[in-house]
Ligand SMILES: Nc1ncnc2c1ncn2[C@@H]1O[C@H](COP(=O)(O)OP(=O)(O)OP(=O)(O)O)[C@@H](O)[C@H]1O
């Protein structure tokens with residue numbers, strides 16, 4: 001596993017003259033084998049940072065390093081998206097979607113099915129699901145498939161962007177448990193993004209708080225919760241507490 | 246596609262098209278000789294029993310020549326369309342293939358080309374490619390291409406933004422493969438339909454070129470050439486020109502009508518089917534102050550064959566009230582909403598003791614379309630599927646006002662812009678002129694809400710309006726719904742799987758499980774929820790004090806399958822409190838004095854862990 005580092009990363013949308021900076025000089029390190037939770041309000045730039053990391057959006061400044069080196073063209077990062085309904089191709093079977101993400105040439109034609117089975121079992125899905133289309137799966141099952149697909153690429157780092165917010169509450173817990181279990185077993189390096197502080201705290205070793213394109217506070221999860229420094233973090237905590245019964 | 250055959254137009258168009266295609270295949274085999282037989286004794290004869298459409302200047306039978314010409318005419322039209330579609334696909338997918346920046350130039354060029362009349366383009370290209378069959382095929386193909394490119398572009402950009410395309414790109418799948426595997430299959434249907442319509446046009450265009458002598462050259466002949474030859478003697482012998490003319494029109498219509506019938510079948514939801522006589526039970530006399538009730542539902546049941554995913558649902562929504570429906574996937578939330586809007590599709594059946602909206606019985610009223618169109622707004626989870634990708638946003642909103650309020654075109658458009666402003670879309674005039682895919686997910690959802698506000702709704706039903714949105718936009722859309730509710734006294738029914746969203750926005754919550762309402766309580770009372778399922782839902786979300794060393798408590802087992810419901814309480818297989826009473830019979834939804842309804846034999850009993 002590897003270490004992911006954002007150095008002075010900025011992202012702008014729109015043209016050079018007219019446009020706005022969504023991510024502004026972000027420094028953040030995801031240490032090898034740990035989970036960094038990124039929490040922040042609507043529009044603070046969390047997803048943009050994630051998309052920039054996997055190369056879906058170009059950087060306008062700074063750099064992203066993997067083990068101290070710039071990211072190669074074929075990204076060794078993988079991502080799980082928010083909406084399990086739009087993240088799987090409706091016309092492709094579950095097995096085909098996962099197989100597509102396997103590193104090209106790494107598996108002989110006849111070994112592919114076995115690898116798909118292994119990945120499905122890793123996310124607690126029976127092997128016979130491989131032949132199904134996404135429409136036949138529930139949201140929680142689709143999200144497991146999306147996780148299996150991400151793991152198929154043997155990622156150096158896994159990015160999870162709001163992976164539970166489109167799921168039933170009753171399934172959220174199962175998916176969170178699964179993510180924690182897989183992360184621990186494979187010693188995954190992971191950037192876990194959510195707007196829900198309680199969820200982030202539950203999953204992460206380190207918590208980073210983002211506001212208006214900046215990381216305003218970052219530290220071990222327990223410290224951030226017991227001793228928040230930035231006013232915005234305190235505000236988030238207060239909101240989370242008041243939501244509790 | 247099978248829906249094409251449900252409409253009479255669709256059936257006739259399909260039959261006509263089949264006849265044309267059969268003729269194209271078999272006519273030359275059967276009658277080529279008769280059409281080629283030269284008979285110098287019968288030159289330029291009129292209609293007769295022997296020659297139904299007369300003969301030409303070499304004494305050949307015109308009727309058979311028209312039949313035999315079907316093959317070449319149709320073949321050339323299809324080839325020209327194929328050329329156009331291929332070029333159109335490449336141009337339309339350009340942004341995906343060569344990157345957004347270079348793609349923008351292509352798109353701009355296409356937009357200019359679309360503005361030229363197709364036939365003019367065809368003539369222009371015919372001159373470039375030269376006289377003859379190949380030239381004409383290319384000319385018409387190139388003329389069809391721009392409009393196809395535009396359509397492809399529109400369709401592709403909606404799909405290209407889906408996360409599965411992103412996922413494939415992250416996985417290192419090449420651009421051509423992404424296009425072939427993920428994008429084209431998902432836009433195939435509308436493309437095929439439009440290609441069919443275009444083939445009809447190409448047929449006419451080809452006849453035109455051949456008629457002008459730019460297309461098919463002797464000795465080969467298609468309908469256009471026959472038309473040209475027949476025209477020389479039109480005064481003496483009109484049928485010689487009419488016969489090929491009729492063939493062109495009929496075949497062109499066959500393609501176009503079939504294409505459009507198919508488009509309609511794909512694009513439209515077939516609406517509405519209610520259980521007939523069975524529902525006409527006497528209405529329970531419930532003298533509620535009608536003025537305060539926007540919606541009253543009693544004993545709503547929705548069935549698909551033997552399975553009833555919604556059973557015995559009843560509730561009321563007061564004026565300006567906001568009611569949330571929560572429950573797992575498949576619990577019947579969306580179906581309930583669709584039933585209220587009279588949108589349950591075949592083979593679904595709806596029955597109810599009462600579905601009353603603004604005092605009108607929706608079960609019987611045939612006039613409810615207008616009432617619903619004006620006073621009920623629906624917002625769905627995925628605004629991309631509820632907005633038509635091929636129409637401008639403003640036009641789509643305006644259509645509502647034209648249909649239901651009888652406004653003129655300009656007035657309706659002005660109101661659309663005004664409504665887009667009301668939902669806080671920036672630059673509403675410009676947005677109105679854009680296509681859905683040019684808006685972000687949040688903007689589209691605002692546009693949908695704006696569409697609901699074209700009338701003056703008394704109730705907005707929002708089914709997971711924020712689930713497909715980035716969380717960054719969710720809060721804004723929820724705030725907008727809140728604002729509309731507060732300012733206009735509009736009632737809101739918010740369907741969500743996310744209990745915390747409902748908690749923020751709603752006054753009351755209906756909790757659904759396996760097609761029934763199992764609890765109905767004020768949001769403020771959620772902490773004192775009485776049903777084991779509601780309490781389990783609340784416990785399944787981590788809070789700031791959850792032990793990080795342990796897995797989260799989850800509701801064991803799977804959601805109930807409406808096809809296999811147990812005789813007793815549907816939650817029993819997953820309920821920690823279940824006992825023999827629960828397994829034996831289904832608990833009724835009982836009301837306590839505070840109006841808090843709950844369906845459980847053991848409500849309030851502590852769960853021993
Ligand atoms: N057209 C249909 N034919 C047969 N069964 C259907 C149809 N539409 C819905 N159902 C079934 O009805 C049940 C309730 O569906 P519904 O869409 O109302 O659930 P929901 O509560 O809205 O779930 P979600 O949270 O996933 O949107 C499901 O079991 C579903 O399979």
Ligand code: SF4
Nearest residue numbers: 814817820827845846
């Ligand atoms: S009736 Fe019985 S099984 Fe059903 S929810 Fe209540 S305690 Fe559980």
Ligand SMILES: [Mg+2]
Nearest residue numbers: 578579708709
């Ligand atoms: Mg639903």
